[in-house]
């Protein structure tokens with residue numbers, strides 16, 4: 001018997017996709033890569049309603065999932081959906097600049113669990129009112145930086161915390177492909193750098209892609225067109241003395257990776273692998289693939305069970321809004337640095 005009533009606002013692919021399912025494994029066979037799939041995976045929830053202004057997207061979603069949730073209802077007004085359905089969990093999967101009002105409305109109605117897509121918002125004012133509304137109303141607000149639930153990245157952080165490789169000194173985040181955009185995909189890469197550095201950015205210098213001299217503000221176009229969102233090269237000094245290097249480039253080679261260099265070795269982690277690199281001399285390094293624990297609920301399938309667990313048992317979220325705010329502030333600091341001729345920009349931003 002499902003216990004928590006969930007709803008979703010925003011039914012593009014990330015809100016409503018259904019992955020291919022191998023025959024005989026209707027629920028657990030494929031990786032969840034949408035909010036509908038994430039709820040589908042979690043037996044503690046039932047998706048009761050979805051909302052989108054776009055009739056086609058809303059109707060497609062209802063049709064696509066009708067075998068799973070035959071009573072699923074469609075709305076065009078999320079406030080009405082909140083009032084009628086009285087959900088326990090809401091997913092906000094609309095464009096970046098629209099998250100804030102929806103999250104604040106949900107928090108003020110005391111919907112106890114809110115999951116918001118990344119980036120948390122496009123301005124710090126919006127992020128602050130979201131965080132304030134969640135805190136004032138005692139509700140949980142988790143931001144969907146999906147690698148925070150990915151076993152390889154959790155294990156990489158455990159390796160750093162374990163201390164066997166010595167102190168972490170530098171974290172490099174690299175992201176390639178023609179979609180290596182600062183805000184769209186880069187949000188994930190920057191967030192993971194902060195996760196691994198385990199500290200607050202103190203200052204940054206940055207250079208954006210050539211031709212983006214006037215890109216002083218991120219207005220959120222949904223990130224669909226790579227020509228509207230630049231790549232970036234940046235240096236980040238963290239308050240805990242970790243040095244961060246950001247290397248994004250729009251090239252054909254696809255993929256991203258993170259390298260944490262510690263006193264006694266390096267950790268290399270990506271969607272492909274986790275390995276530890278140690279060396280006795282300049283000419284001899286050894287690479288050890290690292291075994292990664294697998295979880296029943298992981299990566300994109302992690303945020304729903306986690307927020308329920310924290311709701312029931314207390315404790316902290318792995319991707320709270322306060323962490324997502326750091327990611328947004330760092331990206332906005334990069335824009336500011338570029339605008340000032342690649343100057344050093346200190347945090348907090350004034």
Ligand SMILES: NC(=O)c1ccc[n+]([C@@H]2O[C@H](COP(=O)([O-])OP(=O)(O)OC[C@H]3O[C@@H](n4cnc5c(N)ncnc54)[C@H](O)[C@@H]3O)[C@@H](O)[C@H]2O)c1
Nearest residue numbers: 010011012014051052053054093094095096117118119222
């Ligand atoms: N976590 C990931 O890997 C990942 C991947 C893709 C997108 N995203 C994030 O997901 C979010 C959505 O991205 P997108 O590119 O699909 O956006 P989009 O703009 O293409 O789609 C957003 C949907 O929200 C609907 N919408 C807008 N205002 C609404 C309202 N008031 N009420 C109801 N519905 C409304 C639109 O009609 C549209 O269908 C963004 O924040 C994006 O950054 C995350």
